[in-house]
Amino acid sequence: MPEGHAIHRHGRILTALFGGDAVAASSPQGRFAEGAALLDGLRAGRAHAWGKHLFWPFLSTSEQAAAGGIPTVELGDPQATWLHIHLGLYGKWAFAGPGVAGLHGAGIRVSPTEDSGMRKTIDGGQDGTTRLVEAPTGGRDGLPEDNIQVLGELATTPTTRLRLAGPEAVAQLTGPARCEILSGEEVLGVIARLGPDPIRNEEGDRQRFVAGARRRKIPAGQVVMDQAVVAGPGNIYRADCLWRTGISPLRPANKVSESRYRELWDDLVLCMGRDVDSGIIVTIPPEFQPDPIPEGDPELSRFAVYHRTGRPCVRCGAIIREELMAGRRLFWCPGCQR
DNA sequence: CTCTGATGGCTAC
């Protein structure tokens, strides 16, 4: 169940594992057989992420004779074959192969604790399985929170929508809400419906967010989940970043001041950007982190209000509340969010 | 074994 930080992370990992290489693509499940056939044999470029969407360009090997390095392709480039993936609620990537060990060098932490659980690389390969490179120790939380599994064995299953194999790695995708081939023009069409992404944080994005949010009359808590206003935050960042900036999710969006929206944008930029590296969301400020860290319920050491219904707010002591907002569980503190 | 819910989002009424 990924929020935007995980998708950016997947983009980095996929680029590090496959960028510049020709890939063998297949759809063991069969539901992406046509798309996989289009990708098969193409050379992977640098993956782009925008909000919760992944856009990954592939180029024919002939137009890549130059070789060397990872092809960087502008979002929407008409020359590329674009793989578009949206994980929805249950989508997951699994990786294996020697390249996974090199992710550390690329600045990507695959397990939350550096140097933990490393094992010797063995590339099996017969009968379609690939052996472990790094054990999923999971560090402190023990959870692959970013929907990545680094498995001891990567056998295909009846639900493997897409399998990619390159010289250094194998990646398998299960359960995506969207997995399709798009033209460059279609990529731009998808992006046109998305608001600014705090992880991209491009020129003018903050003001675009502020203006977009102020225009709405729905509750602020709904605006933060509206991907047309801001692309990337999900239920956790919605709850906790509103808490961090002291904004009540119940307040009508057009009644929140511009300066508070600027603070919220900056906070989303800070939290989400930082979590791309670890893949683990940690939104509770360090001074409020429980000490010692409780056993058995890692969420308590990571979130301030998310999944903390009925507990006292770590900042003001009021009891955290929960209600259903537009079909999603909303958590907030009635004491310090106004 | 069955049932539920989950960090999402689309479409139809």
Add this chain to the structure above:
DNA sequence: TAGCCCTCAGAGT
């Protein structure tokens, strides 16, 4: 707003 889709871990019987 309800229904539906994607998958599977964890809880309940």
